[in-house]
Amino acid sequence: MNTVCQGFAKEKGIAFLPGSSWSFHGKEISYTPYVTEKFPMGQVLRKSIRLRDITMYDLYLPLVQHPNPEAVIPVEKITGPVLLISSKMDYMWSSELAAEQIMKRIKEHRFPYDYRHLSYDYGSHLFVPMDLPSTKFFKGDRGKNKEGGRKARMDSLAKTLEFVSKW
Template sequence: MRSCYNNAIVSAPEDTYIKIENINGPILFLSADNDDMWPAKEASEWMMERLNKKQFPYQHKHYNYKYASHFLIPYKLRTVKIFAIERKYPEECMESNMKSLEDTLIFLNEW
């Protein structure tokens, strides 16, 4: 699936982009190095660059987790076993999931 998204992102004309810079409020991006479903890290970095370039006036942060898969939630779903990172590093992935919750709560509290 990830390669489909990569190809679509590279070939998409700019007028088809969602204008995230028009959002009226803070934005939080969470991503994982090992997200096999879509290029979350790269997309989040690209959107952060876009927000910075457009001088987005609201708080915007990106947290990336080395040991995590597509699901960044503090609950272990049975379906996570389809992801190699979850099978190889289950404890580290759960730590990342818990950290993502903590980071989200801190972000919301700052807002």
């Protein structure tokens, strides 16, 4: 994510918390609030059923596109290499766009360390280099996409190992 988000918790369903998802030394970190006051459970369920995938993409998209400037994560202050992995089929949230925003910020600030964004056509929100039982819940890793998702996850593992071997 390119911004710190408003928090939410599983209390009587899912509810937004009146503040950030993160704090530092007990002080709340600036955050980008969701564009709705209540968690849109009905909308999330309807879209997930229609898409046949678990999705909260519409909830996160406005945060990624229009973050609170004070809540944008200052990635240029990272003191080491940065590797981002995203999938065009991550319907849980807008990981592809968030990664592009992060890469843009890194380039604008002439980041001195290695950085890379691995973007895949297949795979899902659970972009890990193994077959997990829960991957079947995501469209990017099941049915006709199963083999493409598996190949993308394995490729990301090889490229991650190559990336970290340069440290």
